[in-house]
Amino acid sequence: MKRYAWTYFILLGILFAVETLPSIQVFTVGAWTQFLADLSGNLMHIFDSRVVVEGSNLKNRETGFAVSIKAGCNGVEAAIILAAAILAYPSGWAKKGLGMVLGVLAIQCLNLLRIISLYYLGEWNQALLNVAHLYVWPGLIILDALIIFLVWLHWQKPADSSAGLA
């Protein structure tokens, strides 16, 4: 457990240091954030034609209400936390790879739901948008990462579980 915890924290520090490098922010995190804005805008446009994407903003063209998707809103941090937890665990690389791909995908799906829900919450009530955005959703996304990690751990081979966390 101690060894796992140390490996986890070291990996977490390295991954966050890399994520906050200016070049990574511009070319990877920034590009991903823009992709998310486009994707969520296009998804919303299917059932709500008033929604348009302007840069990284989702905007209601009738009321002018807009939310901006910024770094920190893109689920990258939660994905890093999950990736570090999976990478630090003593398991095969194929399982780690599969866990990370499916896990990050699940986190990003929930993040899309988060973006869409925040947009409509903000249209309805600005104060509730702030509460949900700043305090509630970060906890839910992290809880999602924990559940994904637990499910991934559960499907490890029994032999792997003996070398694990307990």
Added chain:
Amino acid sequence: MTPKISRFLLKTLAWLPVFYLLWYLTRESQAMLMAAALKPLIGLTFPVDVPSLERGSVLTYGIEVPARLTAQGGEGSFLGTITLDVLIYSCGIPLFMAMMLSSLEYRWPWRSLLGGVAWLLLFEAAALYVSLCYNTLNMLHTLGVDTHWLMGLPWNAHLSLFAQTTFALVFPSALAVIVWAAFNPAYFSRLASPHAKRV
């Protein structure tokens, strides 16, 4: 998803609104507690007096910067303000409480509950202090002041973003999960174990 994990998730989601409400209702007390906890540390490390004002969950710090240190120069001083919302740094506490009560097995884990909250409060104070420092550095950098004036700290865009990402964005929630796992290693292992009894 296994029944045991599903049950843990559903219980946590059921407890969450209760603890979010309690936590939100105590926001003013939290701000007062954090302002009191940070005061001696700020007094020891900042080169000037830094008065604070609490309004709701927001702490506002006033920092007087001598004008001669700025790019413009001259007499007098500038008053910069830094605002910090303590709820952003403590939002892991209701998640931790909800997860603790969802992993109850035989008796109420009072010691673990109090111990975990104490760790999270300690982190909250540290994160607020780090955030005050990097926000002050950002403000000084914008004013064209040599940031070494503040505890000899240099300004660095990467370090500033790293501090903001980790202390204000990630750890407030992530630490709740980490502290919960640290206080419940046996339950955590049972949840994850493929041999766990399905209930």
